[in-house]
Amino acid sequence: MGGNGGRRYDWETKVAAARDHVENGMTKTEVMAKYAIASVSVQ
Numbered sequence: 001m002g003g004n005g006g007r008r009y010d011w012e013t014k015v016a017a018a019r020d021h022v023e024n025g026m027t028k029t030e031v032m033a034k035y036a037i038a039s040v041s042v043q
Contacts, residue, residue: 007038 009017017035020026032039 009035009037013037 013035017031017037020034021028021031026034031037
């Protein structure tokens with residue numbers, strides 16, 4: 001897991017996802033689904 005060739009996310013996506021989690025109270029699971037983020041990238 002977390003090997004070579006992982007998906008990259010642009011800065012805007014990262015910031016929007018973090019904002020939704022921290023400021024808007026979304027769970028990590030909700031944010032991951034909304035932004036199609038692979039689970040290994042969330043820590």
